Structures are given as structure tokens and as C-alpha cells.
Amino acid sequence: MLTNRQLQILQVIVDDFVMSAQPVGSRQIAKKEGITFSAATIRNEMADLEELGFLEKTHTSSGRVPSEQGYRFYVDHLLKPQVISGNDVNQIHSLFEKQMFEAEKVIRESANILSELTTYTTILLGPDVKKHRVKKVQIVPLTEQTAVAIIVTDNGHVENRVLPLPSGFSPSEIEKMVNILNDRLVGVPLHDFQMKLETEALSILKQHVNAAESIIQSLVSISANQSEGNVYYGGKSNMLNQPEFHDLNKVRMLMDLIDKKSQVHTLFNQQQSGIQIRIGSENNHLAMENCSVITASFLLDEEQQGAIAIIGPTRMDYKRVVTLLEVMRNGLSQAFMKGTNDKL
Amino acid sequence: MLTNRQLQILQVIVDDFVMSAQPVGSRQIAKKEGITFSAATIRNEMADLEELGFLEKTHTSSGRVPSEQGYRFYVDHLLKPQVISGNDVNQIHSLFEKQMFEAEKVIRESANILSELTTYTTILLGPDVKKHRVKKVQIVPLTEQTAVAIIVTDNGHVENRVLPLPSGFSPSEIEKMVNILNDRLVGVPLHDFQMKLETEALSILKQHVNAAESIIQSLVSISANQSEGNVYYGGKSNMLNQPEFHDLNKVRMLMDLIDKKSQVHTLFNQQQSGIQIRIGSENNHLAMENCSVITASFLLDEEQQGAIAIIGPTRMDYKRVVTLLEVMRNGLSQAFMKGTNDKL
């Protein structure tokens, strides 16, 4: 168990290092407000904290730097929510005051605001389209050979795709087909769409419509397709500002990582709700060795949630980010729950 | 007017520097195949070329480096289309062999392939949605208070937006409204949509439907909205590989520039068709001081064109990029023209 003095020193070191990115020395700590003991005492305590694994040295005679374990302890026990300047809170709130009917816009804006306020990179995961239910299926003919298939979901999301028409496929057949599809498939969640399509609709379609298979295939591909679309970024190049990213190789790895939407999902820990912090190697990714990720999930409606991730160096301003994230998370949850089903 | 020998030397210097990123010395040139004169002669010629503005030195006793004017002369007079390895051409062609019905996918893939083959960053400008014509307008009610408005264009592009319904707006009124809209607006290009909506449809709508204005507003905002959506990127982080981008500040400026879709349009010179090369300061942009941009436009249908831009350092492998771009441009033009109006 750490003594109060040790806690105090650890706190000062983390706070100072987060701001300055420089190892913190004993004299520097002694000068801090609230510190009543001398540099020599601090040196002793620091030696103990290092032995316990909370601090590290960059070289024999440098000041101390928090270790991963140090950050972990800090966020678990020393993190007191910061009082955020009214300006920043206002900036977030102003986002929700505008009456916005499109979730996508709100989310995109949120990512931008967060990255601006934190100076880190933000990734926002929108609602999982697969959970939306089919509201309406439409097929709009374009030419003799092609048409657009459109699936509207109950949240107002629209998926679409151009598909080839079998030759000689008539408008009346399209109409028949659309009617059957709407009869059978309205209300089905998208992740069951393919299955229901093949079990319930296919046989009936075959009875009434010629050459329906190719169109069915296209419909399936729509519903299979959109898992990747709901990722939004803010401040991608912000990380270039951080001194720890002077190594271009690391930057490249990171950029490649966050650009791959499939990889992005591994950053989130959707199971748990609330705010979560993963520090350095806890991310289980080489490119994230010196990064921390703070994630927060927010409710979109009864069954769905979105998620925010903020990616910065392990030397991240945790208290500021956590507080901002809390504000944003509440705002988003409220905004979406208020108008449940009015919005995407 | 430059002598043959000077031309030959300039060519060798550009080719060599493009590969090595190192200033080229006289001895190095003398060793090259096809060079029959001595290093001393080359030194004399280089001094002349420098005086003429085609070469530069990084310091008094370094080898020579092409100046912007040198690159300009090179691309204008010395650029002979390179024979590209069959593999690379195949990779491009294989893209068009797959039957793809969605322009967006083709374009996205093109950007990726180009950035891979060139190792530079690719930006692809898709068709200008504003020129598409309305094929069908639909309004799908979601709840009592909201609905999705959908505009399908003749190329299969779908724009959509959630809109609030005036209270007490009935399904039959929606139907009436949709019918009127389709009667009046089918065939109208999107950039005229707002105007036509207000001149032709509004008055009739007012006669038949109550409180149509708010819906009209939402429709207008759909058609006003999508100018930004048609930009695709490939290999964004490729530039981090170039030695000239060791300066993080430059990288940041560049990334910020190409991420802003509004700025991207200034990179293109849509007026002229064919392949264009802008070198360094010719781009009129501080962040692009050491970059060259090669753009090519391709035909999408009778009236529209898309554009490709490849962004790399001024020390770019012009001949390879130009050749690849030519292949890609032809492929794209062919792919789209073949199926004119079958595709987005």
C-alpha cells in the first residue's frame, strides 16, 4: 500500500510529465505547490516508487517518468474529474442544441469537436447497421439492364446498390417482386436479412418471378456489405504534434492501423459500457505500444450503442480526456435517446 | 537551346536523382551507360546547365540536383513513356475485367491500386453528382414525426436524408406529394433541382398538400449537400516513406490539406483534359512546395469526367507515374463509357 506522500508524488509526476513530456526531477517536484518536504525526501520516495514499478528512468541520472503500471494506478486511483472550462463544455453542448436529424452529421461533428478539444485523434463508431430492421425495400429501374435496389431501415438508414437485371425482366415483375419482399421482410433485422430472404422469400419469389436469383444475390450483398461504413474520424493528423511520434515508422504503423476499418473494431471493447482506459501494451498491438486508448460507449436506442475512442500517447492528459468524454457521452446518449427512432 | 550532350546529362541526372534521392556527381554520370565523355566534360556542362537554371547544388561541393525548371524541362521534352512491367499493367487491367456495377467500388479500387503501384498518394475525383438527373424521388415514413426522403439519380446514385414531418401529415398526403414531385422533377439535373423545385413544384404542392414547405426544405438540403462526397484516397500514408518528408511539419500540412475536401478541388485543373503535371511551386500552395501533382481526367459519360491526382515529392518518378496513369485513365474511361448510364 502506498503512503499518502507517495500518492502525492506519483500524482505530481504524472500531471507534470503529461504536460511537459520531460522526465520529472526531485527539485522540480519540491517546488510544486502543496509539497512540504524536501527534494532529498522525494528522491527517496521516488526510488521506492520505482522499485514498486510505478516509475521509470530514461537513464541513470534522469528524472522519473511514469511506467505503464504508474499510469494504470493513476487512472484507477488518482484520477479526479477535472473542472473543464465552460467554453469547452459549451462547445460540446452547442452541438446538441442544433436540431439535427441525421445521426451521421452529429457523429461526424462530435469526432471533430473531440479531437479539437483534446488535440488527440478521435474515432467514433456509429450504430451497428446490422441491428436495424428493414422498413422498406425498393427497386428502381435505371435502364433495360440495370436497377438500383434500396433498403431503408427503421432508423432511417439507407443502403443501396446498383444491380444487373436479367434480360427481359419487366417492370411489372419488379413490382411483384418488391411487393413480395416487403410483405415478407419488413421488420427483419439486417443481420437476419440474408437468412430470411433465402428461407421465406426465395421460394415464393421463384413461383412468381423468373430469374429472381441474381437479384436476390445483389440484395444479399447489400445487407452483407455495410458493416464497415460506420466509422468516423477526427483529427487524424493530431498525433503528429505529439513529441513521442517523431519516429515516422511508428506514425506510419499507427495511421495504417486506424485507417483499416476492420482493425479499428479491435480497439473497442464493446462488451462493457462506461469509460474504459487501455494503456500502452494493454492494447495488444505493436503499433499502439506507446499509445493509450480511452473508449466510451453511448446509447443510441434501447438495444444499440455507439462508441468513441480517443487515441493519444500514453502520456495523455487522462483527466481532461475522461471529463470531456463523459460530457460528450452524456450528450450523445441524451440526444439519441430523446428522439429514439426519430433518428438513425 | 540545349545541346544533345546537355540533354543527355540532364536526363541522366533527373533519372538518377529520382531513384536515389542523392545529388548526382560528375563521376557517377560518367560511369553511366551511353556516356562517352569524361567527368571533367560533364562538370563543365553541369556548370552551364546550372547557369541556365536547370540544375541546383545543395552546397558548394555537392553533386547536382534538378531545379523545378529542370523537372519542367524534363517532363516537357525528355519524358519518354516507360515500358511498364506486364505485371503492373495486368494488375490494372484485372480491375476492369471483373464486372463491377458500382462506380464507387471501381474508383475506390483504382485509387488503391495506383497508390500501390506508384508508392505515392492518390486522390480520385468521382463524377459530379450535381450533373446527375433525378430518376425517382421517394419518401418513406419512419414514425409519426419522421420520414426518409430518397433521391435516385439516373446513374444509380442514391441520396437520402431523414426529415421531420409536420404534425398530422398523413401517408396519403405523402403519396400525393411524391407523385407530384416525380411528375415534375424526373429528368432534372441535381444542380437545377432546388430551382425547379421552387419554380415548378412548390406552387402545385401548396395547392394539394398542407405544410409542404418544411419537407421541401429538406429536399433542397439533400441536393445541396453531396458535393463533397466524391473524393477517394489511396495510400495516404505513402508519403511518409519519402525521405523528403522527414519534416513532420510538412507532413502535417500536407495531410491537413488533402483531408480537406474543399481544398482538394484546387489541386485539380478540371478545364483541360489529358495528363497534366504541376511541379513544386506551380501548385501555388505552401504545403506543396516540394510536391508535384500529376492529374489525369477520364470520361464518365457524354458530359462528365472524373479526375485522378497523384501526389508525390518533386523528385517523383514522372515517367512511371505518367505511364501508369495513362493506362488507368484509358481503363477507367473505357469501363465507364462502355456501360454509359448503366453505372453511377
Added chain:
DNA sequence: GTTAGCACTCGCATAAGAAGAGTGCTAATA
């Protein structure tokens, strides 16, 4: 238990020297 004092370590910045690449000029050569 706390603190002052001091020797010691290490990183960093600056300087100095050596090596190497390349130039420009001069004088010799074809």
C-alpha cells in the same frame, strides 16, 4: 524520519579533426 551536502552518472551540446565526395580551374592533349 527528514534533510543538506557532495560525488558520481549520464545525456546533450559544442568543438575539433579526419575522411570522402565533388567541384572548379588550369594546363596538357588530340
Added chain:
DNA sequence: TATTAGCACTCTTCTTATGCGAGTGCTAAC
């Protein structure tokens, strides 16, 4: 006259040396 060999000179880069300063760890005194 055009070309080339030779050589002194310049400038970068790499290495090594040196001094400075920040910070530690230990000891002894308070």
C-alpha cells in the same frame, strides 16, 4: 578548339573529445 587529366579547395558527415548541467544516490548531520 574541344576534351580531358590533375590537383587544390570546399563542404558535409562521421567520429572523438570536452565541458556543462540536471539529476541521482548515498552518507552524515539534524
